[in-house]
Amino acid sequence: MDLDHPFFLSATWHVPVNGKLHKIGFEHVVMVGVGIIRVDDKIVLHESSYPGKPARDTFKVSGVNCIIKVQEISEHIFQANLEVDGRSFKDYQEQFNQKFITWKPITVAGKDVSVVLDKETLEVWRDGNAIDTTRDFTESGIATFFQLDSTPCKILSDGTSGKRTMTHILYANDVEVPIVVEVDERPIKLDLTGTLKSKKKNYK
Numbered sequence: 657m658d659l660d661h662p663f664f665l666s667a668t669w670h671v672p673v674n675g676k677l678h679k680i681g682f683e684h685v686v687m688v689g690v691g692i693i694r695v696d697d698k699i700v701l702h703e704s705s706y707p708g709k710p711a712r713d714t715f716k717v718s719g720v721n722c723i724i725k726v727q728e729i730s731e732h733i734f735q736a737n738l739e740v741d742g743r744s745f746k747d748y749q750e751q752f753n754q755k756f757i758t759w760k761p762i763t764v765a766g767k768d769v770s771v772v773l774d775k776e777t778l779e780v781w782r783d784g785n786a787i788d789t790t791r792d793f794t795e796s797g798i799a800t801f802f803q804l805d806s807t808p809c810k811i812l813s814d815g816t817s818g819k820r821t822m823t824h825i826l827y828a829n830d831v832e833v834p835i836v837v838e839v840d841e842r843p844i845k846l847d848l849t850g851t852l853k854s855k856k857k858n859y860k
Contacts, residue, residue, distance in 0.1 A: 675781030677770040
C-alpha cells in the first residue's frame with residue numbers, strides 16, 4: 657500500500673482480549689476503497705470497497721467481534737472508529753479496566769509477553785493463559801510470584817484483597833513494568849479539504 661498517498665489513513669489500537677493485549681493495525685486509502693487490517697502484525701482482512709463509500713470492516717480478535725468504520729463526519733473530513741464486542745473502543749476498555757490490569761509487554765527470550773491481572777481473584781494471565789503463581793502476605797497486602805520462562809516476576813498488591821481499590825505493581829527482574837495507559841481519546845481523522853482544493857485548482 658502506498659503510504660505516501662494523499663488519501664492514506666492509518667491507525668493503531670492495543671486491545672486487551674481474554675487476558676492478552678492485541679495490536680490492531682489499520683491502513684485505508686480514503687475515497688479509493690482499499691484497506692488492510694492486521695492483528696498482531698498478521699493480515700486478517702484485505703478489503704476493496706466501492707470508491708467513495710464509507711468503509712465498515714468486520715473481523716475477530718480471539719473470538720471477539722470487532723468493527724472498524726471509516727466515515728465522512730463532515731465534508732472531506734474522515735474519521736476511523738473501532739468497536740469491540742458491540743461497544744466503542746473507549747467504553748470497552750474502560751469496562752475491561754474496571755476488572756483487569758494490563759501491563760505493557762515484557763520482552764522474554766526475544767519475544768513480547770503480555771501480563772494481565774484479575775483485580776478480584778488476583779489470577780495472572782500470560783498471553784491469554786492462566787499461569788501458576790505463589791502468594792505471600794505482606795504488611796500492606798499480598799505479593800504474587802511467578803516466572804516468565806527464566807524471568808522472575810512479582811506483583812505487589814497493596815490494600816484489601818479482592819477490592820478494586822487495591823494498587824498493583826508488577827516487577828520483572830526487580831524492574832517496575834508500566835501499565836497500559838488509558839484510552840487515547842483523540843479521534844483518528846484525515847482532513848482532505850486542502851488536498852482536494854489543491855487538486856481542483858490543478859485541473860483548471
